Amino acid sequence: MNPGIRVRFAPSPTGYLHIGGARTALFNWLFARHHGGTFILRVEDTDKSRNTEEAAAAIYDGLRWLGLDWDEGPHRGGDFGPYFQSERDEIYERHLQKLKDAGRTFEDNGAVRFRSPREHVVVEDIVCGSIDFDLTNPETHPDMTIRRPDGSWIFHFVNVIDDIEMKISHVIRGEDHLSNTPKHIELYRALAAEPPQFAHIPLILNKDGSKMSKRDVGASLNTYMDGGFLPEAVDNYLALLGWSPKDDREKLALDEIVRLFELDKVNRKNASFDLEKCIWLNGEYARDLRGDRFHKLAEEALARPGIDTSKFPQTYVRAALDTCVAKFRIFSELPAYCGFYFRDDFSYNPEAVAKQFTPENMPRLQAIRDAFAALEAFDASALEATLKATAAQLGIKAGPLVHPTRLAVTGSSTGPSLYHLLEILGKEKVIMRIDRALATIS
């Protein structure tokens, strides 16, 4: 559709995918997909001391999880490779030679520096507008180093060379690079290359407005991958940080975002990451989940704290999980919500105990226990009818029966529908657990 549009995500392999990097990748991907262009993944592994293999894998995993497929790059190939900077030495040498021949470099203690033309450089940025940088003063804008004495390359140089060689049409990156852009433009000009279009997107900050750094909670995509989030929710939330459909919609499917995404709708203000809102949005998606995908994600979430559902019959597991549909926001809430289905050794919530296991309620719990024990058909509707009949007999509302029963059987004051949960648990376990609660209290 538009083969001239070529964008890239160029992370350095640090061992994890930063949430800000994930959004940069997302914006590049959205732009490419919207225009029918090409999304390229390039690994900026100029620092050879890092474990590139493993560290790069974290980036692939993160991008795949988010559903951001790349058209050129590692595992994918392409006509502009290699896609690792560590394998592009010859290319950099060639361009350095051009610069040397043109007299644009000089040596400084063994390092190679680029001699700035000392002019004003205007950056035309799609997001930030037109910005004039005064680079005439060498005191404030020293000539940049492009190669170290040991032969390794400096980011600014190889980044520009790669963008030229890979025919990148639009550089979409974090605003932290805005001040570096005029230097990059000097390099493009020195190499007689047309600079790409630039779009600097705002940064993601912590909730308190400080810069989100490596150590901050939530800075790594793994927090969300392992924390029970849905990729479509994280994509959606990330897209809303700095971009907006300009109407009141918040929940937008990825293909809808692709359809609407425009760089000139990106705002210039740094955004704080609001975990609560991300969790809320996740709940919006989680609520719609059913069937196989739901069961799979739920079982994975239960497995994390050590609840092994494989020891139970499939039908039991599914029926149990189905009572949890639409009842939680992130999957990590699930073990606490429905763990009682899979373990007998749960403890009773102390606050709920104080409120429900009262001297007044214990005879009532005994009464409902006996009524349940006498039941033939142990299904939700029979259980409900029995409970209500028992309440009527005792001259009380359903509440004083419901709450102590729930606590006795699940250990919690919250959970799935009581009658359904009792049915799934089965008569034997229900009676056993109520008896145990009765014994524990008295």
Place this chain on the structure above:
RNA sequence: GGCGCAUUCGUCUAGUGGUUAGGACACGGCCCUCUCAAGGCCGGUGCACGGGUUCGAUCCCCGUAUGCGCUGCCA
């Protein structure tokens, strides 16, 4: 320090030279209800400050403050 960018409810955002400044998250109250969640209704909080320009500025200009970024032989 120098340079750059930013500034609308606590947070994410919409918006306009004249609006009751809109939505969402979060928060509080009520309703519904077997709990929770969801849903429904109601509620409060915002245009950083000071000068201009203008009949009129949240919106345009200048300054101040604050925040963030860059200023590396990090990326």
